[in-house]
Amino acid sequence: MxxxxxxxxxxxxxxxxxxxxxxxxxxxxxxxxxxxxxxxxxxxxxxxxxxxxxxxxxxxxxxxxxxxxxxxxxxxxxxxxxxxxxxxxxxxxxxxxxxxxxxxxxxxxxxxxxxxxxxxxxxxxxxxxxxxxxxxxxxxxxxxxxxxxxxxxxxxxxxxxxxxxxxxxxxxxxxxxxxxxxxxxxxxxxxxxxxxxxxxxxxxxxxxxLPTRRPQVFVNFCNDELGDNFIKHLVWALRDSGINVFKDSFKLIGSGQKQEVFMSIENSNIALAIFSKRYSESYRCLNELVKMEELAKEGKLVVIPVFYSVKTNEVRRLEGEFGIHFRNTKERFAMEPMMVESWEKSLKSSTVTGRIGLSLEAHMNEFALVGAIVKEVTRLLPNSPRRRRRRKLGIGEVFLRALTATCIFAVFIYPMPMPDVNFLKIAMSI
Missing domain, CATH: 3.40.50.10140 (Toll/interleukin-1 receptor homology (TIR) domain)
Structure with missing residues (x-):
């Protein structure tokens, strides 16, 4: 250690x-x-x-x-x-x-x-x-x-x-x-x-x-639906890129650690809201979403919506299977109308679902979607390890690379036979 x-x-x-x-x-x-x-x-x-x-x-x-x-x-x-x-x-x-x-x-x-x-x-x-x-x-x-x-x-x-x-x-x-x-x-x-x-x-x-805490990404998702497959691959890919990830484990459900999870959201730079068909049946996911929206409005958190086998409009308009699950959850918490209202407000918020997100539908498979998420997170975290590797080249390095490219061209490419092309006519036609 x-x-x-x-x-x-x-x-x-x-x-x-x-x-x-x-x-x-x-x-x-x-x-x-x-x-x-x-x-x-x-x-x-x-x-x-x-x-x-x-x-x-x-x-x-x-x-x-x-x-x-x-x-x-x-x-x-x-x-x-x-x-x-x-x-x-x-x-x-x-x-x-x-x-x-x-x-x-x-x-x-x-x-x-x-x-x-x-x-x-x-x-x-x-x-x-x-x-x-x-x-x-x-x-x-x-x-x-x-x-x-x-x-x-x-x-x-x-x-x-x-x-x-x-x-x-x-x-x-x-x-x-x-x-x-x-x-x-x-x-x-x-x-x-x-x-x-x-x-x-x-x-x-x-x-x-002291070294500052590494950028943290909070993952908000329905564990019962995605925890054993997609989320495992996503978390592995993010951590493999040197990004600190916190995901609310299923072990925390109903264990009274709401405040602890909220603190983890507050300590994060980015939150991934993974919307799936059964997302809206989890009051835990919805409570986390409300907290994420509050921080996003204050400019303290960037929320990236990810639509996994569910469309954007189904989330914002509470339609389809997503909407059915939400209405069931709403009935279960009928005695807490203020909390239910905050859920609806966050699901329809332009800060969260109104933002251009990523979707499984727009990618070939889960692997491609994971790659897109990692790329977007890396882009939004200027201090992430992958971004830190992209440094500006010095004048000497630029000269050396240009000289190397010139030598390669002179030795390998220039001697190759070139097709008979009338460059003058092409230039005039342009």
Whole structure:
């Protein structure tokens, strides 16, 4: 898992960053890559790397008090550990005192499951709750912390292409928080000669030198209809061209991660709206479309409509099979007229369906359509890897290429017999 070399550049010592995690689940995998990246970035990070049962947890709680930033890596087995939960309670106390900033990381976990104690995360907590039923006050504090911490905006593994990209995002987010903490400390110390202010300008310069996030393309589609074929080929082709792609996985349907998906749309430069016959039977697709249209109107997103086995007018006028599915969805959500109205408005919007898009009908096959989509996305992303390869030739290169072409002409083409053509007459006739 490669870490950008920019992290190896020297930066000033930082406030301590405490990492709270379930050791048995993450220590030999994700955590190792994260620690390496943070230490390469010269971030002062602390983690209990050698967790010994029976050790006085007060040592760890003291470490939290010494820290200004904490990373809570919430995973499925997190709630198996009373240590993790005790640390989380301490972190909540420090947050309430405005002495700590916590960044939650939802590692292969639905954020809603944390707040509602659902799925394996909730099952593990209930098992632990039974083991500690003689300590109701402690259990109460665990629940309060589990409800409070996930409310904060965090990072998710589902919102990234792979773990390497998630690690990069965490390091970058920690640096941003450290900048903000340093700024507050400096402002608080301006009127006091006894408090040593900490400069954050070098860190700001370091953050500016970090590579910017690659252009992201969000794919909006009906998973039940296209997820196992066309979309797989499309995503592969886009990623093969060096473009970061986020697609709403079927695993997220009904799992309460609407806000997470919306954040991914906001972080994207381009959105592909893949309209198919069954698209309008998915309220998830329609909600995403509304969000995409809002951002497009604000000039923050470019939406490319793609019509897969459905015509433009069928989408805009809600006709044919597309229209039938939409009317069925409309009936299902009859109790939410405002939401249904927003769906209709987005489907008829000139910002989305009114834009000249791409269609399967206009291409020979799916392969050709995928190629056309990749070409259009690359054209609209000026900083995409493929576009970056197209650089302007220098004068020397132009001269060398012209000389090469002249030599080829002189050696191979000029000696060839030419047909007897009266060039003068052709010129006069023109």
């Amino acid at each position: 490669a870490v950008p070399s920019i992290y190896s550049e020297e930066i000033p010592p930082q406030h301590q960053v405490f990492i709270n995690f379930r050791g048995e689940e993450l220590r030999k995998s994700f955590l190792g890559f994260l620690l390496k990246a943070m230490r390469d970035a010269k971030i002062n990070v602390f983690t209990d790397e050698i967790e010994v049962r029976g050790r006085d947890i007060q040592n760890l709680l003291s470490r939290i008090e010494e820290s200004r930033v904490a990373i809570a890596i919430l995973s499925k087995r997190y709630t198996e550990s009373s240590w993790c939960l005790d640390e989380l309670v301490k972190m909540k106390e420090r947050i309430d005192q405005d002495e700590l900033v916590v960044i939650p990381i939802f590692y292969r976990l639905d954020a809603t499951n944390c707040k509602r104690l659902e799925g394996p995360f909730g099952d593990n907590f209930r098992n632990l709750e039974r083991d500690y039923r003689s300590e109701p006050e402690r259990i109460k504090k665990w629940k309060e912390a589990l409800i409070s911490i996930p409310q904060k905006i965090g990072l998710t593994s589902a919102g990234h292409r792979d773990e390497s990209e998630l690690v990069d995002s965490i390091v970058k987010e920690v640096k941003k928080v450290l900048i903000d903490v340093s700024r507050k400390d400096r402002n608080n110390s301006q009127n006091s000669t006894n408090i040593k202010g900490q400069s954050f300008e070098p860190l700001m310069a370091e953050l500016d030198r």
